[in-house]
Amino acid sequence: MRTQPQNLVLIGGGHSHAILLRMWQLHTLADVRLKLLSNTEKTPYSGMLPAHVAGLYTYDETHINLPPLAQQAQAEFYSDQAVGLDLKHKQIFCLNRPPLTFDKVSIDIGSTPAMFTVPGAKDYAVPAKPVSVFLQYWYQFLETVEASPQQGRTLAIVGGGAGGVELALNMQQRLQQLGDQVSIHLFQRERELLLDKGKWVRQHLASLLEKRGIKLHLGEAVSEVFPDKLVCESGFTLETDLIFWVTQASAPTWIKESGLATDERGFILVNDYLQSLSHPFVFAAGDIATMVNHPRPKAGVFAVRQGKPLFQNLQRTILGKPLKPYHPQKNYLSLIGTGDESAIASWGNLGCHSPLLWRWKDQIDRKFMAQFPD
Structure with missing residues (x-):
């Protein structure tokens, strides 16, 4: 008997999700509907942004084009902004379109001052x-x-x-x-x-x-x-x-209002698997996440390195396999x-x-x- 396809929705086009999509191209899963929801089609790479301000790089050299990246990973791209989350009914509320339903969701929307x-x-x-x-x-x-x-x-x-x-x-x-x-x-x-x-x-x-x-x-x-x-x-x-x-970085209010476990600044608390402490079908990476066992600064270097373990654990949770812990480095250059x-x-x-x-x-x-x- 054929199983019902699972809906995996990625909220945000941050560094971790960009890497996840690139890896998904090489390791697609059957019976998974992958969707990317982002309020921008071109996401900036933080490592090169200051030099773009200085005029050393062009705009295109410093931005990742998300729609073709999603297409290559056989993911549907939705150009809209997430404004709320219904964890009971597994729905994402958007600014301009009807809600998106999900079975698993990953959040990588960065932070704002x-x-x-x-x-x-x-x-x-x-x-x-x-x-x-x-x-x-x-x-x-x-x-x-x-x-x-x-x-x-x-x-x-x-x-x-x-x-x-x-x-x-x-x-x-x-x-x-x-x-x-x-x-x-x-x-x-x-x-x-x-x-x-x-x-x-x-x-x-x-x-x-x-x-x-x-x-x-x-x-x-x-x-x-x-x-x-x-x-x-x-x-x-x-x-x-x-x-x-x-x-200092801050998180959007809808994260905490959704009922997800957060730290005192509203960032999603995750375990060593990048999995929400309160809702195991929710994953998070990058600035929006706080690893309870390994707190680190809100820096792009950690978002980049979380891409691979996020990809691995999302696929493993869909397949019903044990998750693998991720331990970020203590010191970084x-x-x-x-x-x-x-x-x-x-x-x-x-x-x-x-x-x-x-x-x-x-x-x-x-x-x-x-x-x-x-």
């Missing part, structure tokens, strides 16, 4: 994610500067972690090609940048930012955002033309591009800055993207 705690931030600042929105504002700002390069402008970046620092350096590198009339300000609540990096890396990057003319505001917590300025808890006020928000075809390597307390590191990073990133030809 937390903006709800600061009045005005959600209305007047531009989050670094979703990337499509961020790039739209960045391109528009570049066009404005190009149209009148002699006019003075002020750009603010809120968040002094790796994302904010790398963005500041790459933006400065691109903007200096258009003149020297844009002032860049970087705000960090703490007294130091990149608190998760070693002392040498922290000090070297602070020095490099100042050398590039980027004004650092350390120990300044932004308390309110207006259309044309931001205000700090200290009372310091800066008039701005554009504000980019690159603070962080490569921070400085926008000038050079990069800084950070490993524990060690650090190094060299153009050779950029060439190495470029090779790694291009090799990753070569897996996903259009």
